[in-house]
Amino acid sequence: MTYVKPKFAHPGLPKNKLGYTRKDYEGSISTLCAGCGHDSISAAIVEACYQLDIEPHKVAKLSGIGCSSKTPAYFLNQSHGFNSVHGRMPSIATGANLANKDLIYLGVSGDGDTASIGLGQFCHVIRRNLNMTYIVMNNGCYGLTKGQDSATADLGSVAKAGNMNIYESIDLCGLAIELGAGFVAQSFSGDKTQLIPLIKAALKHEGFAFINVLSPCVTFNNNAGSTKSYDYIREHNETLPGIDFIPIKNEITTEYAPDEIKQVLLHDDSKINLHKINARWNEKDKLQAINGLQESRLKNEILTGLLFLDDSSTPLHKMIKISDSSLNKLPQDVLCPGNDILATVNESYR
Numbered sequence: 001m002t003y004v005k006p007k008f009a010h011p012g013l014p015k016n017k018l019g020y021t022r023k024d025y026e027g028s029i030s031t032l033c034a035g036c037g038h039d040s041i042s043a044a045i046v047e048a049c050y051q052l053d054i055e056p057h058k059v060a061k062l063s064g065i066g067c068s069s070k071t072p073a074y075f076l077n078q079s080h081g082f083n084s085v086h087g088r089m090p091s092i093a094t095g096a097n098l099a100n101k102d103l104i105y106l107g108v109s110g111d112g113d114t115a116s117i118g119l120g121q122f123c124h125v126i127r128r129n130l131n132m133t134y135i136v137m138n139n140g141c142y143g144l145t146k147g148q149d150s151a152t153a154d155l156g157s158v159a160k161a162g163n164m165n166i167y168e169s170i171d172l173c174g175l176a177i178e179l180g181a182g183f184v185a186q187s188f189s190g191d192k193t194q195l196i197p198l199i200k201a202a203l204k205h206e207g208f209a210f211i212n213v214l215s216p217c218v219t220f221n222n223n224a225g226s227t228k229s230y231d232y233i234r235e236h237n238e239t240l241p242g243i244d245f246i247p248i249k250n251e252i253t254t255e256y257a258p259d260e261i262k263q264v265l266l267h268d269d270s271k272i273n274l275h276k277i278n279a280r281w282n283e284k285d286k287l288q289a290i291n292g293l294q295e296s297r298l299k300n301e302i303l304t305g306l307l308f309l310d311d312s313s314t315p316l317h318k319m320i321k322i323s324d325s326s327l328n329k330l331p332q333d334v335l336c337p338g339n340d341i342l343a344t345v346n347e348s349y350r
């Protein structure tokens with residue numbers, strides 16, 4: 001079996017402003033189970049980067065361990081990549097980002113990788129406001145190790161093996177808002193109309209952007225009784241305002257009447273258009289976001305869309321005033337100024 005896609009591409013394939021086709025943003029052939037939600041998220045990442053005219057070599061994709069963490073092999077094969085150890089993607093992302101803040105950091109992880117072994121790292125990367133997009137492909141189980149319940153499995157949810165989960169679940173979006181994330185969204189792998197603009201907006205957000213994507217595991221958690229199955233999510237999805245992402249200088253084209261649209265300006269002058277399907281939702285209201293998540297949980301609903309946005313937060317590299325030039329571009333004598341300077345610094349601490 002081959003995992004490499006043929007290089008041949010039809011010369012008439014549409015190209016973005018940089019002259020790249022969608023194929024230039026793809027990766028190897030997926031080895032995940034047919035129908036796995038994670039493959040749809042990979043496809044949404046490919047589409048978002050294509051539409052944003054991102055230069056593939058400007059992206060660093062990072063992951064932990066799990067079926068979800070294997071997905072960087074299936075998108076952006078011309079980008080930088082690092083598959084870390086289980087739950088440790090945030091610290092690798094932090095180190096890489098501080099050495100070269102000029103790349104676009106895209107971390108993907110699973111609910112096991114993030115909410116169990118990596119929970120501490122997840123919390124700290126949020127409170128440090130690292131400039132990155134963090135996507136959790138959330139299937140409520142450890143798919144790679146054959147479907148054990150994860151910490152995001154809902155209380156009372158029944159796995160394929162028949163066992164009922166007796167523990168409360170961790171709400172990753174609620175946690176991210178609580179810890180100060182400036183961009184928090186929730187979506188469903190089966191809803192690319194919502195997911196693609198959310199990924200585009202997250203990639204453009206300056207600071208930590210989190211998207212929790214419900215992504216059914218067809219092999220171990222897609223049965224009756226599971227609250228992370230395709231059927232359950234479709235039946236319980238409560239959608240917030242629809243979303244478009246408008247890059248800088250692009251004409252705003254939409255099929256909605258203007259009075260139904262609310263625009264949010266991002267730091268680089270790109271815009272998010274929110275269609276007021278739910279006119280009462282204010283994405284800048286933190287308390288409403290927390291309450292909304294709690295209320296939807298009590299009603300067994302899954303709230304999807306852009307839950308919270310604070311576009312005035314200061315990302316880590318600005319907070320700690322790291323040098324303007326990325327560290328990997330500084331010459332040796334600046335990076336290592338020598339013993340005399342070191343002695344002066346040490347002296348200043350005595």
Ligand SMILES: Cc1ncc(C[n+]2csc(CCOP(=O)(O)OP(=O)(O)O)c2C)c(N)n1
Binds near residue numbers: 066068069111142144
């Ligand atoms: C230190 C360590 N502990 C345990 C494992 C075994 N392990 C591999 S993947 C995984 C969980 C994967 O679940 P999740 O992150 O939800 O990803 P999914 O496969 O469901 O996409 C576990 C426990 C490991 N690889 N390393």
Ligand code: SF4
Binds near residue numbers: 038067143216
């Ligand atoms: S085991 Fe589940 S999560 Fe893993 S590839 Fe198969 S369907 Fe996807």
